[in-house]
Amino acid sequence: MSSTNVNDRNVLQLGAIGVLVAGLAFLPGASRTNCGMTPEVASGLFYPTQDRPEEDTNLTRVDNWPGEAREEIIHVRGQVLDEACRPIENATVELWQADAHGRYQHERHHLSVPLDSNFQGWARAVTDAQGRYGFKTVKPAPYPVDEESAEFRSPHIHFRVTHPEHYELITEMYFAEQPLNETDSVLQQLPAEEREQITVRPSADENTRGPVYSFDLTLAALKRDLVSPELLDRYVGTYQLEARGKIRTLETQTLQISRDGNRLYVNTASLSRRMELRPLSESRFDTGGLGGDEIQFHPDEGAKGTLTLDLGEDRTLRGQKVSEPSGVTGGL
The missing domain is CATH 2.40.128.20 (Calycin beta-barrel core domain)
Structure with missing residues (x-):
């Protein structure tokens, strides 16, 4: 691949980023002059195929359901940058993942574990003038490659990022504290340096409930004249x-x-x-x-x-x- 290759609801337009991304003003990318490309990871089988009535950045609650998604609440925040580390405004960041049982809200994911009906499963954000985005979600659970397999996928979150002046990026984010990272068949296909790029560690924020994971995403500029x-x-x-x-x-x-x-x-x-x-x-x-x-x-x-x-x-x-x-x- 080329890289080797506020209210928690209704926060789609992140121009008024509010407390959802508080503390992002001094992300590491702000002082760099050369941002390496984010490694691409295949999107897998569970990208949403059906229209979703809800796509806001709080995945822990669903309209018309009284409860909250189960298990550990986390916050995922970051910047979308170009290769010179400049922020990209109005990039669309999509996120999808398994719930705390390891189940995707997808018709192709046939696991016997229950589906968390209070978990949204997929969300979309638009970056602000500083390229910032943020989501409130749960830490996903591991899940077997199929119901008869002894092989498990390590907990991870999928991302798709698009912008009119840049090429699409599809990648995944992994959690550093997970032992399954060492055997995950997708993660282990990447070189060690690229695995480190998409593996995150938690930090604390006194303004939020739950740990915060920072995940910057670098896009390649569109080359309009390369192919006629x-x-x-x-x-x-x-x-x-x-x-x-x-x-x-x-x-x-x-x-x-x-x-x-x-x-x-x-x-x-x-x-x-x-x-x-x-x-x-x-x-x-x-x-x-x-x-x-x-x-x-x-x-x-x-x-x-x-x-x-x-x-x-x-x-x-x-x-x-x-x-x-x-x-x-x-x-x-």
Whole structure:
């Protein structure tokens, strides 16, 4: 990947950040001149697929439910920055996670543990002029990879950050005190330095109930002229994948490549939404939240063009374009 690769309710617009992010005026990023890119982590299967009536930054209460989410209340705060450590205003920060039982509010998460009906599960914030965001939530519990597996995911929180002038970032935040970090199959795929970047430690704030975790997020600037509109149009379409090597998750699937202005996106049947591809050259793209390494387009091969999806460790998939797009959307 390229990185190696106040009232607690209704706080969507963080311009009046209030007590939710009190104490953030002197975050570490404020005095730096070079911010390393936040490591990307695949989004997983549990990004919300259905419209949520509530998306405010307090995940511990749900409208029309009398109670509060169970277990340890925590606060997650930070800044969204560019590569020169300048704050990014009006970035959208999405957060989703398991509850204190290890259960996601998602139709694909089939665990026998009860779902906490007082936990919101997903939230959205918009950064203020200093790039600040903040959420009130609970510490998520570990959960098994599936109900028959002895492998557990360490507690973590998912983030997706978007902004018109920057590339999408999908990542996860981990907790330093968790023993399962040493065996988590997703976290351990990253180099030690990148694991440290997305692992946080608690601090205290006398104005809040529960520990505070600071998590800054760095976005890469959009490169509008790296790939011509004509080439982007040639890449758009549906590709049938053929497996090469020992690959289970994407074998026999199709990839849908779409365009929106200067941006290219990928989607598959197993994803709940499209994900942005970040250009590395005219034909090579970082797959980011898809979880692979790169997509290489070959627009002149075959009848309609092909692509190669490189998943690392000698695992590649070849894709043959099987249909052309019905059209592309306009600019940003």
